[in-house]
Amino acid sequence: DQQVKQNSPSLSVQEGRISILNCDYTNSMFDYFLWYKKYPAEGPTFLISISSIKDKNEDGRFTVFLNKSAKHLSLHIVPSQPGDSAVYFCAASYQAGTALIFGKGTTLSVSS
């Protein structure tokens, strides 16, 4: 049973526009959420995180929003750039110090 779900396998966006990647989770005990970006033949790279006590965290072009009542989080990339083309994984942990549980990923393609 998947506890972290990324229901969109792929997303295509034009350069300069906003990219919105979505993630749903089922375990209300999750308290720490992260987004990772992965290029081919490389390991996942940490992008941005958010604690369950917040509803928004921003870092440059990247913003993560958390809606605990809906058990939903999203990653906004503004403006999107061709170099953002990669697989994006949503991940969560439900107890401090425990390992991350990952979604299946969403492939983002940004065209110029």
Added chain:
Amino acid sequence: EAGVAQSPRYKIIEKRQSVAFWCNPISGHATLYWYQQILGQGPKLLIQFQNNGVVDDSQLPKDRFSAERLKGVDSTLKIQPAKLEDSAVYLCASSLGENSPLHFGNGTRLTVT
């Protein structure tokens, strides 16, 4: 800072053979993880170490997989005997501790024929 180092990058073996992967975490990172990523899936935890002690190995197929982290630094993951379904990328990650991001190595791509 130097990242997480893994070797080899690629490995091809026949089923029933054995294989070992090596990981050197970021200096000072007490927590080390091994993840398995099957094509089209997200990474799945195999085992988590805190220093040289095992924190979570509930998803490690212990009849064929083993892992150790001697001296609380480097770690090895072994599969013996390998099955076709073990074909995957094996990722090592390390972190400073609670609610700290995991830093991943580039992984070892294993193909079992």
